[in-house]
Amino acid sequence: MKNIVKQETMALNGDEAVAYAAKQSDVDVVAAYPITPQTIIVEKFSEYVANGEVQTEFICTESEHSALAACLAASVTGARTFTASASAGLALMHEMLFVTSGCRAPVVMAIANRALSAPLNIHGDQSDSMAQRDSGWIQLYVENVQEVYDSIIQSFRIAEDLQVLLPVIVGLDGYTVSHSLENVKVLSDDVAKKFVGTRELPLVATHEGKNAPFKLDPENPMTMGPIAFPDYYFEFKRQQDEAMKNALAVIQQVNSEYAEVSGRSYGNGLVDAYRLGDAEIAAVCVGSTAGTMKTVVDELRQEGVKAGLLRIRTFRPLPVEEIRRALENVKAVAVMDKSMSFGGNGGAVFHEVRHVLYDAEAHPYVVDYIYGLGGRDTSPRELRRVYGDLQRILHTKRVKKPIQYLGLRE
Amino acid sequence: MTEEWSVRALTTKAIAEKPDLFLSGHRACAGCGPATVLRLIMKATRGPTIVTEATGCMEVVSSIYPYTSWATPWLHTAFETAAANASGIEAALKVMKKKGTLKQGQVDVIAIAGDGGTYDIGIQALSGAVERGHDFLFVLYDNEAYMNTGIQRSGGTPLGAATTTSPAGTAIPGKLENKKPIAEIMVAHEMPYVATASPYYWRDLLTKVRKGLEVNGPAFLHVFAPCPRGWRSDPAKSIEYSKLAVESCVFPLWESVNGQCQLSIPSKLVASAPQKKKPVKDYLQGQGRFRHLFTPQNKRLLEEIQRLTDERWQRLLKKCETA
Secondary structure (H helix, E strand, C coil): CCCCCCCEEEEEEHHHHHHHHHHHCCCCEEEECCCCCCHHHHHHHHHHHHCCCCCCEEEECCCHHHHHHHHHHHHHCCCCEEEEECHHHHHHHHHHHHHHHHCCCCCEEEEEECCCCCCCCCCCCCHHHHCCCCCCCEEEECCCHHHHHHHHHHHHHHHHCCCCCCCEEEEEECCCCCCCEEEEEECCHHHHHHHHCCCCCCEEECCCCCEEECCCECCECCEECCECCCCCHHHHHHHHHHHHHHHHHHHHHHHHHHHHHHCCCCCCCCEEEECCCCCCEEEEECCCHHHHHHHHHHHHHHCCCCEEEEEECEEECCCHHHHHHHHCCCCEEEEEECCCCCCCCCCHHHHHHHHHHHCCCCCCEEEEEEECHHHCCCCHHHHHHHHHHHHHHHHHCCCCCCEEEECCCC | CCHHHCHHHCCHHHHHHCCCCECCCCCCCCCCHHHHHHHHHHHCCCCCEEEEECCCHHHHHHCECCCCCECCCEEECCCCCHHHHHHHHHHHHHHHHHHCCCCCCCCEEEEEECCHHHHHCCHHHHHHHHHHCCCCEEEEEECCCECCCCCECCCCCCCCCCCCCCCECCCCECCCCCCCCHHHHHHCCCCCEEEEECCCCHHHHHHHHHHHHHCCCCEEEEEECCCHHHHCCCHHHHHHHHHHHHHCCCCCCEEEECCEEEECHHHHHHHHCHHHCCCHHHHHCCCHHHHHHHCHHHHHHHHHHHHHHHHHHHHHHHHHHHC
16 A cells, blocks of 8 residues: 555535546546536536636536537547536436447446436435436446545546446435535545546547547548447447446456555445445445445444445446355345336345345345435434344244335325 | 638539548438438538538438448437537537647538428527537538438428328318428527528539538538428439429528528529519429329418418518618
């Protein structure tokens, strides 16, 4: 750890930390549209532009749909691009999310996770990005402000890696992280810039048989975003999935390289386990709830309860092996879902975790808790109840209700 | 601006000798107006050019993987995104220029869309990009309906035309609404350059493309583009219709430079010799989409189309006079 650099401490909220990290990442083009609770990101970035602190071209588009279309086009022209959105904005981008990943454009986007209408609600839950989980974007979810700063910087490295070339969403819980002020350790501009590096472009064969950088370049004309019929389309999609799988190794690599510079890492970059080694019962969560959960785990441990926590940091690509290894010796697992899959068998995270554990030799009990929708606060007492339920399941060897709601009037 | 890139350099010889950027071998139908329009447009580029195109006929026929008709960098992303893509490309080029990584001194950006991608689903992105003042040329090839999906009506479909979603039935005689005055809507954006063009008057078209590229800021070019499949017209007559549309003032040719409106020569000739102005039925006749208008029960609709065409023409004349 001798290479760890000296770092300044800044008081930043989540949105400001995102903007600061994007600034340090030497982004060429930002195209964005305001939406709560993401707005501070674009406001802050506008200030950097207005004060000449960045060379970035900032496009205030007339919609999120155009914001992502502009980012995608700038990205395939060779630029490093960034945008931010939330909720309805991300939903409006839905079409372009697939086009962006399909065009293999490494756009980085911060999502201040927020509930979807109706009824209209500006507060935090993860319905927005969970609904986009099959759009071909890498999805990282952070626990706190420090992690969002670190993750934005890491994301450019991940997205632009030649083995990956996929767009990345970094999810920060709306208000809980986006508007919370924390002391954040920040790298110096030089160190951050060096870590991110300049964008490298893959060399591809042109129709003239030359090797040329993959971008819109009059010197080597390329046709991008063509129409592919049933004879080719499937192969494009298979390659995209392969790139997703490659991202698993790249995310871990970037996480450990970043640790060497900053002294900070988030598990192995994919999952972050807390007191899980000898745990009999464990919760699995995504995002900032992990912070409260850790306090609860500590309390339970003091009381002699073998409780643990697994935070899934990388939700796409899903770290199947890591999740299985982390949980296969646990006897009962509670999955926390901050979004609803209407008419489905539990929430999005539950689907994945239970599915992964199907292949585990020992089959732990797996139950689901849907919580916090529309910004509903979740207290440590409620989270204790979750562990209490797991203890009861172990005791009775029976799951009464596999899918439950936490903090809901019924 | 170098001499060889200026409007004056568009001599017939130079045009003929210039290699095509929109190549043959694409899969457009016989008599396709838009394919001719695209070839002509790409003859008028002044240097390195990046093209972005909305989903539509021309996108589909020219980019079937692993083939392409584009000898210039080309991007398609979605139906409504031509102008938003142009914004992103232009912004990326600007940064590269600032950072000194752009190899070429100047790279032009052209966004191309059909009437669906312009009048309807693409108008928001277009309006936004023009308001933001990006330096690009937007070319609308107007074949007056969603031809790629099978001839459905759009905001650019003219009054009375039969399409698959505005069929001429026993109760309703085709489309009941007027064509949106899209070029005037763009003029209302107070943008530097707006023009209309028709492939019969090819030199006028090429000159307008070049002007649109040379102007600083956004330019909009509305090009008339007959579609024999959708119009149920003779594929051999596409160019003839693109002449008749101008002569009958159904599609007058004009340009607006910094808000100053001026008739282009083919329409100026009609204005100076009103007796030569052709009746709209000369243009409508022969197109299957208007066939029902020539039955006795639709006589009044036919008269209404003539009246509206005259009204729009008079309004245009007035605008060009006062300019």
